Amino acid sequence: RRRASWRVQRALAQATRARGRRRRSVWRSGKRMKTKGPMLRYFGSATPPGIGDGGNGGGVALRDVKWGARALAAAEEVLGEHFGDDIAMFAFKVSPKGYVYVRLDKLTNRYGCPGIEEIENFNRLYKQKLDEIIERGEIPLDLALEISSPGAERLLKVPGDLDRFKDMAMRVQYHAEGDGLISDQMDGIFMLESVDIQAEHCVWKLADVNENRAGKGRPLNRKQKDWRLQTSFDAVMKATLYLD
Structure with missing residues (x-):
């Protein structure tokens, strides 16, 4: 054999x-x-x-x-x-x-x-x-x-994987949109707030992680907590899980 x-x-x-x-x-x-x-x-x-x-x-x-x-x-x-x-x-x-x-x-x-x-x-x-x-x-x-296993390096499908990992911080690379224009690529560490499948967009808020805080051990300030970002699905270039 x-x-x-x-x-x-x-x-x-x-x-x-x-x-x-x-x-x-x-x-x-x-x-x-x-x-x-x-x-x-x-x-x-x-x-x-x-x-x-x-x-x-x-x-x-x-x-x-x-x-x-x-x-x-x-x-x-x-x-x-x-x-x-x-x-x-x-x-x-x-x-x-x-x-x-x-x-x-x-x-x-x-x-x-x-x-x-x-x-x-x-x-x-x-x-x-x-x-x-x-x-x-x-x-x-x-x-x-x-x-x-896939590990935290796994690429997340947008919008397919968003609901599954909605309670976790994600590092998102995206093109900012406005007035019909698309900017250069940007990135941030966000939490998903909502997804609109019909309108094909999602809303993000800043994740409460060290990289977003004003100083070590300090929480997000009011302005940061109220900040929101809306992106179309197509504007999201890459999303992965974030480990603080």
Whole structure:
């Protein structure tokens, strides 16, 4: 029986429940190695994230890899057979060099982060499934696998993700609008106040975080508390969760 020659047996990146930050560690040939920086860089990707890129922007990116659809189907089978409705696939990506990236989203967690046990369990079951497929010659023998959570770096879809994370501070990059004109890109740390799906706009208020305060330990002043920003959905260029 042939089994996969896993260049990387496991690569787990889990955001801690309290802060939403990902832990990074890589296993190669049974030896644990610490690594710095985003794990996708370790696997050779330095492309800035975008919605639907198969990474922190979520979605599926098969990149015309012939065996990609089969590897995706196997991941979906593992989720459907062994996990509940609260675990979903946030992102899936493969590369021609044999890398497989899966990011799992826990819908009932504040930050969308599965527990380390859930990530390890999926990793084990998915490897077993891939071994069976490799045995039948449907995908390459030599693969590298990364299973992780989206982390706080996940790109939020506007307006799709706004309601889910409405109680959390977000870093928003946007184009200011007025008198039919669009300004240069601006950014701020906001809380969502309201969303109007029909009018396709949202209203933001300043988040009560250190970066917005006049001084350390001081709350927002009255003017800051009353300040509001209205943006159209199209004016929001990028939104991510913010960790103070």
